[in-house]
Amino acid sequence: VEANRPPEGKLNPFALPTETDARFLLLMISALAVAFLLSDPLRYILDPNAINPYAALPPAPGDIPVDEFFQAQVKYGMQLMLASISALILPLFLIGMTFLLAAVLYWDHPRRIRRRKVTVPLSSQSDPRFEQELAALSTQAGLQGLPNIELGKNLAVQDGQAFGVGRKKSLYLDGGLRILLRKSVENFRAIVRHELAHIVNRDIDKTYFAQSLWTAVLIVTILPLVVLVMYFFVSSTYLKIVDGLTSAELQEILFIKFPSFIGFVLPSIGLIILILLTRAGLLRTREFYADWRAALWGSASTLASIFELQSRRRKTGLNPLRLHPSPAERLNTLKKPDLLFGVSADVPFVVGVFTSSILNGLIPIFLTMMITVPPGIIALNSSLVDYARLHPEVPLTFFRPFIYGLLAVTNLVNLILALMPFLILAPLAASTIGLQVQRQALADLAGRNGGIRPYLSLVVPALWMGLGMVVGVFLSPLAILAPDSLASSIFAMICLVLFILLIWLVLVYTRFIGGRLLGSHAKLTRPDGKNRLLSVLIAILFFSIEMPLVAAVFLDKTAAPDMLQALLVLAALALGMFLLIGGTFAFHWIVFHVYRLIRPVKCPSCGQISSESAVVSRNCQRCGKNMVPWLYVTH
Amino acid sequence: MWIQTPEGDEFVRELSKQLVDQFAPEELEIFDELYSDYKKHPTGLAPEQGADDALGSGLGEIMVAITPAASAMVTAVISFVVSEVLKATQDEGSEKIKSKVKSLFNPKAPGKAAALSPEQMEKVQKLAAKRALDFGLSAQQAKQMSLALVGSLSMQ
Numbered sequence: 001v002e003a004n005r006p007p008e009g010k011l012n013p014f015a016l017p018t019e020t021d022a023r024f025l026l027l028m029i030s031a032l033a034v035a036f037l038l039s040d041p042l043r044y045i046l047d048p049n050a051i052n053p054y055a056a057l058p059p060a061p062g063d064i065p066v067d068e069f070f071q072a073q074v075k076y077g078m079q080l081m082l083a084s085i086s087a088l089i090l091p092l093f094l095i096g097m098t099f100l101l102a103a104v105l106y107w108d109h110p111r112r113i114r115r116r117k118v119t120v121p122l123s124s125q126s127d128p129r130f131e132q133e134l135a136a137l138s139t140q141a142g143l144q145g146l147p148n149i150e151l152g153k154n155l156a157v158q159d160g161q162a163f164g165v166g167r168k169k170s171l172y173l174d175g176g177l178r179i180l181l182r183k184s185v186e187n188f189r190a191i192v193r194h195e196l197a198h199i200v201n202r203d204i205d206k207t208y209f210a211q212s213l214w215t216a217v218l219i220v221t222i223l224p225l226v227v228l229v230m231y232f233f234v235s236s237t238y239l240k241i242v243d244g245l246t247s248a249e250l251q252e253i254l255f256i257k258f259p260s261f262i263g264f265v266l267p268s269i270g271l272i273i274l275i276l277l278t279r280a281g282l283l284r285t286r287e288f289y290a291d292w293r294a295a296l297w298g299s300a301s302t303l304a305s306i307f308e309l310q311s312r313r314r315k316t317g318l319n320p321l322r323l324h325p326s327p328a329e330r331l332n333t334l335k336k337p338d339l340l341f342g343v344s345a346d347v348p349f350v351v352g353v354f355t356s357s358i359l360n361g362l363i364p365i366f367l368t369m370m371i372t373v374p375p376g377i378i379a380l381n382s383s384l385v386d387y388a389r390l391h392p393e394v395p396l397t398f399f400r401p402f403i404y405g406l407l408a409v410t411n412l413v414n415l416i417l418a419l420m421p422f423l424i425l426a427p428l429a430a431s432t433i434g435l436q437v438q439r440q441a442l443a444d445l446a447g448r449n450g451g452i453r454p455y456l457s458l459v460v461p462a463l464w465m466g467l468g469m470v471v472g473v474f475l476s477p478l479a480i481l482a483p484d485s486l487a488s489s490i491f492a493m494i495c496l497v498l499f500i501l502l503i504w505l506v507l508v509y510t511r512f513i514g515g516r517l518l519g520s521h522a523k524l525t526r527p528d529g530k531n532r533l534l535s536v537l538i539a540i541l542f543f544s545i546e547m548p549l550v551a552a553v554f555l556d557k558t559a560a561p562d563m564l565q566a567l568l569v570l571a572a573l574a575l576g577m578f579l580l581i582g583g584t585f586a587f588h589w590i591v592f593h594v595y596r597l598i599r600p601v602k603c604p605s606c607g608q609i610s611s612e613s614a615v616v617s618r619n620c621q622r623c624g625k626n627m628v629p630w631l632y633v634t635h
Numbered sequence: 636m637w638i639q640t641p642e643g644d645e646f647v648r649e650l651s652k653q654l655v656d657q658f659a660p661e662e663l664e665i666f667d668e669l670y671s672d673y674k675k676h677p678t679g680l681a682p683e684q685g686a687d688d689a690l691g692s693g694l695g696e697i698m699v700a701i702t703p704a705a706s707a708m709v710t711a712v713i714s715f716v717v718s719e720v721l722k723a724t725q726d727e728g729s730e731k732i733k734s735k736v737k738s739l740f741n742p743k744a745p746g747k748a749a750a751l752s753p754e755q756m757e758k759v760q761k762l763a764a765k766r767a768l769d770f771g772l773s774a775q776q777a778k779q780m781s782l783a784l785v786g787s788l789s790m791q
Contacts, residue, residue: 153672155668155669155672155700155703156672156676156696156699156700156703156771157686157695157696158694158695158696158697158698159686159688159691159692159693159694159695160691160692161686161688161689161690161691161692162690163690175668175672176696176698176700178665179662179665179669179698179700180697180698182661182662182664182665183659183661183662183698183700184697184698187697187698191692191694191697194692195690195691195692198690203690204690207689207690208689211689283689283690286690287693306694306697310694310697322687323687323688323689323691323693324687324691324693325693327694
């Protein structure tokens with residue numbers, strides 16, 4: 001009975017890492033992908049002659065004499081490389097500019113906040129009591145010294161803001177906090193602890209850099225492109241209207257130019273709105289974690305009473321762009337940390353959208369790089385072969401290692417470049433939606449919510465991710481993955497259904513293995529190692545799904561093969577993926593059981609071997625203590 | 636108007652401080668700063684809803700300071716009393732009016748000033764309570780403080 005009694009306390013929101021870190025990374029990588037994607041049309045607009053960098057290339061070496069073959073091969077490779085480099089110059093330049101501007105905006109954000117808030121640095125001894133209290137709270141938060149304190153002049157408000165660059169961060173505190181310290185020291189501590197929690201939770205760099213990066217993308221690529229496109233559309237249309245429109249010109253404007261213009265502007269606007277919504281959603285989640293950190297430092301009841309009072313005082317309407325949750329939501333999450341262990345709809349959707357938009361941006365980058373780097377290596381190789389041919393006195397064994405080595409390097413570079421977008425995206429998907437499923441599995445174990453139903457309900461996040469992928473394809477300006485014919489649309493739809501099904505299976509795997517692996521972690525410390533191992537395994541599965549399916553959609557669109565042939569290849573791929581997931585599932589289940597036979601679960605307090613392997617929400621059968629103390633907090 | 640002179644301001648300040656001492660003694664430590672802040676914003680600031688800045692607390696105003704409300708109440712009450720005294724004693728000099736106003740708030744003042752009528756008292760209490768509400772105090776706090784302020788007048 002004692003062992004079956006649920007442990008005391010609430011779920012510890014910091015028991016596993018949060019998925020928000022990976023979501024920040026997705027937000028940043030997607031900024032670069034969009035910047036690259038948009039730089040290509042800018043190149044066309046700025047230099048119409050550079051429309052096709054490969055136009056001036058000689059034909060590839062064909063049936064030419066051996067004497068000339070290798071020279072022609074070298075020339076062709078070098079020209080191909082130079083043409084690709086020329087196509088990369090502007091995008092790389094713009095990405096460089098974007099990074100530079102983002103860095104400047106990021107480094108400058110403390111100055112902008114100080115100027116906007118009209119702050120004054122807290123001078124030593126101006127308010128010793130205030131200073132002492134802040135120093136004590138910083139020490140409690142585990143910070144090395146007091147952050148830079150910037151005071152606001154408004155004595156009527158008691159807000160704060162964390163910011164800063166480098167190791168030593170800054171805290172803006174409203175002048176009203178000095179009054180609050182005198183009137184209600186616990187309220188004062190709650191606010192300051194919340195701000196210190198943003199520093200300790202490492203929110204500052206991610207928040208301000210992601211914001212700076214997207215602002216830079218907007219300034220460097222999106223706005224110039226929108227302005228240029230509008231200018232060309234309006235000026236050309238206006239001139240035609242002034243000169244008198246012919247019927248053909250009117251048709252061209254109505255059915256070609258205008259739809260193209262709208263087709264470019266609307267996705268750009270949609271993308272910007274989505275970025276703002278994503279950023280707001282991310283920051284709202286980070287607020288819950290900051291509240292919880294402050295609660296663990298001793299401000300739980302004070303924060304709860306503040307939120308309660310504020311939720312009564314002001315009714316907040318639905319505003320998805322708000323950066324803070326409503327007081328009622330904050331109170332609810334403080335009371336029920338299980339809410340931070342659920343699988344939400346927005347995370348898989350956002351992951352899907354960014355996966356698509358990043359693929360849309362990264363695939364052209366890596367394709368261009370594939371045309372840039374390997375031809376150079378092949379040219380070098382050809383010249384080596386030619387040299388060997390012209391110098392028979394040098395033994396061929398001397399050249400062979402170099403030639404084979406270069407060919408291996410070429411293949412390796414090609415392989416890395418082809419896999420790179422997926423090598424970036426799969427771990428991010430595993431660290432977002434995969435992590436959420438791991439957290440949910442733990443919370444369900446704690447709440448003893450078992451059965452088949454939670455597994456079936458994982459189809460919902462899989463559907464959201466699939467929907468996000470579709471939205472992401474169409475929101476990406478110049479959607480290269482978007483189907484352009486009926487046949488490719490049907491093929492893409494089949495791929496999407498398959499994708500959703502496979503993602504669901506991966507999530508089922510994550511819940512099943514995650515629950516067993518993490519749920520048997522009877523230690524005092526967090527299961528960081530097991531969590532990382534799981535994330536790697538899930539990333540491999542995500543990679544195994546995303547890469548072949550996206551490649552299938554892309555190749556189907558570009559090569560337009562026979563439909564039946566394409567479907568057969570897809571069926572073979574699907575079979576392979578089902579076998580892979582099933583095999584992984586069975587293999588890991590066996591490995592887990594063997595592992596637990598060798599290393600049975602022991603109570604972290606008294607060392608008693610447990611008769612059960614899933615010990616979440618269980619107490620030790622001998623000493624009665626919590627078997628998984630890392631998962632619970634008491635405050 | 637006399638209340639805007641340094642002497643009048645000092646009078647308002649002293650009376651406000653007495654009220655703060657009674658209702659929020661913890662604010663006395665920073666009374667001077669709060670009083671100067673009130674002088675810069677004598678009409679009161681709109682209640683803050685929380686700035687919603689990234690990585691802010693998002694909570695805005697958690698607790699209302701008493702000092703600006705007390706100062707606003709005292710200013711309103713003195714202005715009212717001055718106008719009432721002016722109406723009653725139109726032929727008297729400003730020095731005399733000033734001392735009458737001061738004596739109304741000072742139980743130890745020599746000479747007996749004309750006390751306000753019950754209707755005037757009620758009016759001044761409502762006026763003070765309204766100013767307190769303008770500065771974000773609760774209805775209960777506003778009532779208590781306005782009664783205490785009017786009480787200091789009715790002590791005469």
